[in-house]
Amino acid sequence: MHIADGILPLAVSVAGYATTSGLTWFSLRRIKQLPDPQAGVPRAALVAAGFFVVSWIHIPIPPTSVHLLLNGLMGILLGWYAFPAILIGLFFQAVMFQHGGLVSLGVNATLIGAPALLAHLLAQLSRQRGWLAPQRQASMGVVGFVIGATALAMSVLLFFAVQLFSFDQIDPTLQRNALLVAVVGYLPLILIEGVLTAMVITFLARVQPVLLGGVATPRPELAGRVASVQEG
Amino acid sequence: MFRWMLSFAPLLLFMPTLAHAHGARIEYVANEAVVVTITATYDSGTPMRDAQVIIYTPSDPVNAWLTGMTDHAGVFQFVPDVTQAGQWEVVVRQAGHGGTVYVPISADQVSGAATVQAQGSSNPMSPMQTALMGASVVWGFVGTALYFSRRRTA
CATH class of the missing domain: 2.60.40.10 (Immunoglobulins)
Structure with missing residues (x-):
């Protein structure tokens, strides 16, 4: 999913930096409006570490290999912090491992970060509708799957849309066929990411619902114990 | 030729x-x-x-x-x-x-x-170099998390 330097024309790379600058500014502005902007930094740093590591886990889907992104999960867990966290993670991947590149950093941040913000908005909508309530495990699983799969699907679509601009010196038909094969390769990953997102958020709903951004509602059995302790 | x-x-x-x-x-x-x-x-x-x-x-x-x-x-x-x-x-x-x-x-x-x-x-990097560099970046993220959580506690 990370586009390397030298693949895209300069104009596309500049456009990527422009959109990334805009999205970073908007995200930071929204973070600044929060009651305690620093409250989400520790969580964002830890999730960014997870994002950084997860790109090493390659899943061989011939003729290529793909890796997890989990940008949907980042959107759910981090909200507006997701975009800066992804940008920093991508920066270190590019600098340390040439995974992606500094010239294409803006494009890559947009491809992965914009769907994370979409995931955040979808999660907010789901919270308002009560679909992400910790006590509704089934609906939470479905919402997690939909958001995780949608975020990656959007990244894949953006990835291939951007690739359309890189046909300058190569055989367009061959490249189009290769892209088509790669799209098919990403379909299983979209399902895997959806399932992983659903599993993680249903797990967090049981053990640490505060992380999902909702109100910490104790489990019924725990709530009963708390009530009896208070009465005693 | x-x-x-x-x-x-x-x-x-x-x-x-x-x-x-x-x-x-x-x-x-x-x-x-x-x-x-x-x-x-x-x-x-x-x-x-x-x-x-x-x-x-x-x-x-x-x-x-x-x-x-x-x-x-x-x-x-x-x-x-x-x-x-x-x-x-x-x-x-x-x-x-x-x-x-x-x-x-x-x-x-x-x-x-x-x-x-x-x-x-x-x-050109060996797997060991890659792992070490990766671990150092992850440690940087964890350190950031600890720093900000400590500030909040203080």
């Missing part, structure tokens, strides 16, 4: 080069007959078969000098124009994956050089 090429055989500098790649490793070997062999593989070691190869001369990095395709083993060979000394840019692409490797060809080495083997890779 080929004999003419052979007369310019020892033209190559042999220094490993760094290049950028996404999920791919591009290597080259330039041998005595000034035939540059490109080997393209994914991170997993799988050959990049039927990937597109674009080659640029040092003097014209915009217009492709040669285009072609890797074979089933991810290999592509070409004979550079030895009169054009400098960094030859070889780009390998396949559906957004790929990388760039720079092949140094020097006119200074036309005569007298005995060794003309040249090798390079787009990913």
Whole structure:
């Protein structure tokens, strides 16, 4: 999913930096409006570490290999912090491992970060509708799957849309066929990411619902114990 | 033509080069007959078969000098124009994956050089180096988290 330097024309790379600058500014502005902007930094740093590591886990889907992104999960867990966290993670991947590149950093941040913000908005909508309530495990699983799969699907679509601009010196038909094969390769990953997102958020709903951004509602059995302790 | 090429055989500098790649490793070997062999593989070691190869001369990095395709083993060979000394840019692409490797060809080495083997890779780091660098970045993230959580507690 990370586009390397030298693949895209300069104009596309500049456009990527422009959109990334805009999205970073908007995200930071929204973070600044929060009651305690620093409250989400520790969580964002830890999730960014997870994002950084997860790109090493390659899943061989011939003729290529793909890796997890989990940008949907980042959107759910981090909200507006997701975009800066992804940008920093991508920066270190590019600098340390040439995974992606500094010239294409803006494009890559947009491809992965914009769907994370979409995931955040979808999660907010789901919270308002009560679909992400910790006590509704089934609906939470479905919402997690939909958001995780949608975020990656959007990244894949953006990835291939951007690739359309890189046909300058190569055989367009061959490249189009290769892209088509790669799209098919990403379909299983979209399902895997959806399932992983659903599993993680249903797990967090049981053990640490505060992380999902909702109100910490104790489990019924725990709530009963708390009530009896208070009465005693 | 080929004999003419052979007369310019020892033209190559042999220094490993760094290049950028996404999920791919591009290597080259330039041998005595000034035939540059490109080997393209994914991170997993799988050959990049039927990937597109674009080659640029040092003097014209915009217009492709040669285009072609890797074979089933991810290999592509070409004979550079030895009169054009400098960094030859070889780009390998396949559906957004790929990388760039720079092949140094020097006119200074036309005569007298005995060794003309040249090798390079787009990913010269060992697995241990990669793991250590990754761990240091992760530790940086964890340290950031600890710093901000401690500030909040204080």
